[in-house]
Amino acid sequence: MAAARRGRSSASGVVLLSCLVVALLTESFPAAEAAGTTYYVGDAGGWGRNLDWWLAGKTFYAGDVLVFKYNREYHDVAVVGGKGYRRCKVPRSTVVLRSGYDQVTLRRGNNYFICGMPAHCDAGMKLAVKAF
Known part of the structure; x- marks a missing residue:
């Protein structure tokens, strides 16, 4: 027993x-906390120029997902550093997305995106997002 x-x-x-x-x-x-919020960059207008209005009032966190929708014949999304963002230059080792429907998970800190097509970034097709 x-x-x-x-x-x-x-x-x-x-x-x-x-x-x-x-x-x-x-x-x-x-x-439940690992999954972030999904944001469509530029809302219905998609990835384009001068998106400061779209950023207004939003708070982003590491793990949130940005979805870039655009015409892939005319645009792309280059994930760059601060220097590439300020200079509108795509360094050689840069990840450039070209699907027309790209999803990027934000990392903590500053996240920078530009259109790598000639003159598009200089015309305002760029986005800087700070994630907490």
Whole structure:
């Protein structure tokens, strides 16, 4: 009878320990908070020039997703650093998206995007987003 009690006790301990591990992992990595908000850049007008109006009143967080919709025959989206943004230059190692429906997950800090087509960035087709 003592052996039967030990077996039951061990099984209960394993179940309790498993529940504790799951609870701790859920606290450390909450799935609901990992998914960010999705924003369509420029709303119905899509990726274009002079989007300061679109940024107004929005607060972005790391993990939020920006969706760039545009005509891929005429535009693209280059993910650049601050220097590329200020100079409207696409460095050689830059990721350039060209699908016409690109999704970019924001990282914490400053995120910069420009259209890499000649003269488009200089005409105002660029976006700087700070994510908290």
